[in-house]
Amino acid sequence: MKFVTNLSNNPYYNLAFEEYLFKNLPDDEEYVFLWINSPAIIVGKNQNTIEEINQQFVNDKDIKVVRRVTGGGAVYHDFGNLNFSIIKNIEGKEKIDFSVINIPILKALEKFGINAELSGRNDLTVDGKKISGIAQSLHKRKVLNHGTILYDTDLSVLSQALNVKQDKIESKGVKSVKSRVTNxxxxMKEDIDIIEFKEILLKYIFEYLDQPLEEYKLSDEHLENIDKLCKTKYNTWEWNYGQSPDFNWKNYKRFPSGSIDVRLEIKSGIIDNIKIYGDFFGTKDVSELEELLKNTKYEKNEILNKISKIDIVNYLGNITQDDFLELLFSYEE
Incomplete structure (x- = not known):
């Protein structure tokens, strides 16, 4: 096994880095790399992004949202979280086995005085609390095994960023499972910062494997291709939101001028159908507003751009553009 160095904190770049290495490095070697993201929510391949995140909180805190190529639930990353990625070769049609491939991580943590264990299908826990969520993906004859290690993460932000009112969304996306978490x-036997923890953890992994700590150097061509993948896939709305499973959105609110009930059908992140009901008073037919918003990205700025060209009062009575946007996006009761 060899290690690959990645010093980037850019979540879009780091997910591109991981996928590129997984699918393009030589098959005659196995690889491990450790990396740290700036604040980000990483959603599973088969999840509905909107269903997993508190979008308003994410916007306010400038938390990036990125989809990964593996399944499982959404996780929160920040500068206090260390991610590990292991790329291994497999033989035949092996099933995904979380226990064997993560033994080096468990053994490395033991040397820090951390008695972690594999719990359930794909979590690492300490004292019954989750410290790591692990996911895997298969490509040809290789498996990508990656996970988080909550070292010194801001758990208050984690809980708010992933706190979503589920009653307004109907989706076939894979749901995240809520767990008690801890750093x-x-x-730790000795208090060190996360950078030192990262360096020592890598050394302990290779000590357990009884292999020399040898680096695989990426070429300029590798780095150029990673940049390209970042720009064309991971830093796009189409991948991070548009790849979500189809879902429905519903919301209701009473205003002084009357009640409004909205129903949306979202397909590939686009408003495929919209119906607006209520006892509001408007001077124009609300079906014109519905037609205006069809085939629009289900994204706040896109919709704001559309409704800024009209007077919303003419359709829905005495409400503001912000009132209408809250109906389409707010998770509050």
Whole structure:
């Protein structure tokens, strides 16, 4: 096994980095790399992004949202979270086995005084609390195994960023499972910062494998291709939101001028159908507003751009553009 260095904190770049290495590095070697993201929510391949995140909170805190190529639930990353990626070769049609491939991580954590264990299908826990969520993907004769290690993450932000009112969304996307989580820094034998933890963890992994700590150097061509993948896929709305499974959105609110009930059908992140009901008073037919919003990205700025060209009062009575946007996006009761 060899290690690959990645010093980037850009979530879009780092997910592109991971996929590119997974699918393009030589098959005659296995690889491991450790990396740290700036604040980001990483959603599973088969999840509905809108269903997993508190969009308003994410916007306010400038938290990036990125889809990964593996399944499983949404996770929160920040500068206090360390990610590990292991690329291994497989033989035949092996099933995804989380226990064997993650033993080096468990053994490395033991040397820090962290007695973690594999819990359930794909979590690492300490004292019954989750410190790591692990996911895997298969490509040809290789498996990508990656996970988080909550070292010193801001758990208050984690809980708010992934806190969504589920009653307004009907979706076939894979749902995240809520778990009690904890950081491992308080359990460490010696208090060190995450950068030092990252360096020592890598050394412990290779000690357990009884292999020399040898680096695989990426070429300029590799780096150019990673940049390209980042720009054309991971830093796009189409991948991070548009790839979501189809879903429906519904919301209702009473205003002084009357009640409004909206129903949306979203397909590939686009408003495929919209119906607006209520006892509001408008001077224009609300079907004109519905037609205006059909085939629009289900994204706040896109819709704002559309409704800024009309007077919303003419259709829905005495409400503002912000009132209408809250109906389409707000998770509040």
């Amino acid at each position: 491992i820094r308080p359990y």
